[in-house]
Amino acid sequence: MPEQTTHRETLLDAAQGLMLSKGFPATKVDEICKAAGVTKGSFYYHFESKDDLARALIDHYFNRLTKAFEGEPWMAFEDPAERVYALLDAVIGVMKGPLLKHGCLLGSFALDLSETHPDIRRAIDERFAKLVGVIEPHLRAALKKKPKQSGINAKALSSQFLAVLQGAIVLSKASGDHAQLAASMRCYKEMVRAVLESN
Amino acid sequence: MPEQTTHRETLLDAAQGLMLSKGFPATKVDEICKAAGVTKGSFYYHFESKDDLARALIDHYFNRLTKAFEGEPWMAFEDPAERVYALLDAVIGVMKGPLLKHGCLLGSFALDLSETHPDIRRAIDERFAKLVGVIEPHLRAALKKKPKQSGINAKALSSQFLAVLQGAIVLSKASGDHAQLAASMRCYKEMVRAVLESN
DNA sequence: TGTACTATACCGACCAGTTGGTATGCCAGA
DNA sequence: TCTGGCATACCAACTGGTCGGTATAGTACA
Numbered sequence: 317m318p319e320q321t322t323h324r325e326t327l328l329d330a331a332q333g334l335m336l337s338k339g340f341p342a343t344k345v346d347e348i349c350k351a352a353g354v355t356k357g358s359f360y361y362h363f364e365s366k367d368d369l370a371r372a373l374i375d376h377y378f379n380r381l382t383k384a385f386e387g388e389p390w391m392a393f394e395d396p397a398e399r400v401y402a403l404l405d406a407v408i409g410v411m412k413g414p415l416l417k418h419g420c421l422l423g424s425f426a427l428d429l430s431e432t433h434p435d436i437r438r439a440i441d442e443r444f445a446k447l448v449g450v451i452e453p454h455l456r457a458a459l460k461k462k463p464k465q466s467g468i469n470a471k472a473l474s475s476q477f478l479a480v481l482q483g484a485i486v487l488s489k490a491s492g493d494h495a496q497l498a499a500s501m502r503c504y505k506e507m508v509r510a511v512l513e514s515n
Numbered sequence: 516m517p518e519q520t521t522h523r524e525t526l527l528d529a530a531q532g533l534m535l536s537k538g539f540p541a542t543k544v545d546e547i548c549k550a551a552g553v554t555k556g557s558f559y560y561h562f563e564s565k566d567d568l569a570r571a572l573i574d575h576y577f578n579r580l581t582k583a584f585e586g587e588p589w590m591a592f593e594d595p596a597e598r599v600y601a602l603l604d605a606v607i608g609v610m611k612g613p614l615l616k617h618g619c620l621l622g623s624f625a626l627d628l629s630e631t632h633p634d635i636r637r638a639i640d641e642r643f644a645k646l647v648g649v650i651e652p653h654l655r656a657a658l659k660k661k662p663k664q665s666g667i668n669a670k671a672l673s674s675q676f677l678a679v680l681q682g683a684i685v686l687s688k689a690s691g692d693h694a695q696l697a698a699s700m701r702c703y704k705e706m707v708r709a710v711l712e713s714n
Numbered sequence: 715t716g717t718a719c720t721a722t723a724c725c726g727a728c729c730a731g732t733t734g735g736t737a738t739g740c741c742a743g744a
Numbered sequence: 745t746c747t748g749g750c751a752t753a754c755c756a757a758c759t760g761g762t763c764g765g766t767a768t769a770g771t772a773c774a
Contacts, residue, residue, distance in 0.1 A: 323719090339627040341538065342631070344763065345764060345765085346764090355720065355721050357720060357722075357766090361720075366764065419626065427622070427626060427684075428540075428626075431688075437691060440689045441689045467705050472699075473702065475698070475699065476679070476699060476703070479679055479683050480678055483683070486678070486685075487643065487674065489630070492640070496674070500671075500675060500678045503672065503675045507707075507709070509665075510706070510710040554756065556733090556735095560755095
């Protein structure tokens with residue numbers, strides 16, 4: 317596939333920006349078209365419906381998100397705990413970029429559409445599982461190296477990572493202060509450190 | 516003030532239920548009225564506009580939330596750490612009730628309305644600060660009793676509490692599994708324990 | 715000349731908000 | 745005790761703009 321020759325990508329990007337700030341239901345198709353500099357006919361050539369766009373956006377957004385982590389050198393560390401810390405630092409870096417700074421499309425869709433759009437709920441759940449799956453093996457390995465086991469397991473701790481990420485977005489939106497995002501993730505990192513170093 | 520003789524409360528409750536599941540923009544005024552068994556004229560007698568209802572709902576919801584914690588015996592403990600653990604257990608209890616099980620109105624509004632409704636954003640931010648303020652002094656006291664100080668302060672740790680709460684809701688909506696809610700909060704509790712017991 | 719795509723005008727359902735009205739309770743004056 | 749004025753609470757029908765989606769007539773290029 318060559319570079320984007322069509323308006324499809326433009327529409328996806330425009331929709332992503334608008335929906336990150338207002339959510340899916342409040343974002344109107346006409347508005348997306350205007351922002352993309354594209355007409356409505358073109359929109360409905362590329363997408364069956366507004367819901368269809370939502371499904372496409374989940375893919376689009378998730379791909380960009382994973383791409384943002386490619387090339388990050390966090391995997392290089394020998395020690396699993398160090399890998400986890402480096403990964404969290406990489407996340408903090410991505411939080412400053414356009415993909416997370418103004419919200420997370422997956423989280424926003426989860427709140428707005430989960431109960432009315434079962435297929436979308438499932439799509440989001442899958443992507444969430446993949447995100448959690450990135451950090452989980454390293455946390456598990458780090459926990460195994462611990463002398464004393466606490467009541468915390470790798471699965472809960474890695475889900476917690478995503479929960480903190482999503483919650484941090486909610487708080488930063490409410491406060492209007494993007495710095496809160498990184499602060500929450502740093503706090504999670506320190507708490508993980510406390511868990512891994514407790515003995 | 517006597518018992519509710521008007522439809523105002525009924526409308527607020529109906530709107531709360533609908534908006535917890537679909538969010539504000541997707542919930543239609545007609546729908547609220549139908550759910551409340553009330554006509555539209557009555558709605559616009561009690562509320563100036565749909566946005567006005569949102570503002571009233573923030574109050575309504577927050578009051579119910581704080582009321583749900585009244586009578587909880589977590590303040591009784593001498594040890595500040597024990598107070599924190601008991602408070603978190605109380606939160607886990609409230610998470611099973613109707614106020615949090617299907618979402619949090621403040622979080623949902625924060626994502627959907629923060630960027631378009633500055634006054635609502637501010638109202639939510641205030642309530643969030645109050646919620647964080649409930650746990651913060653006890654965490655601070657517990658941290659002071661610690662032998663060695665880590666890089667974690669009471670402010671960050673108490674904000675983290677709210678972030679985990681909000682994030683847990685996003686995850687539970689995506690998974691369709693309400694049990695995730697309590698699991699996240701229990702994980703936070705154990706992580707706090709690790710922080711407080713690390714030496 | 716066909717394929718891939720774009721532009722414009724339009725439709726019908728929907729939806730926030732309005733209007734004009736009714737029922738009820740309360741209080742003042744005769 | 746009747747009466748009339750007034751405020752509160754509520755209702756049903758309506759309005760005008762909005763929004764998701766469509767129909768159709770194109771254009772650029774192979």
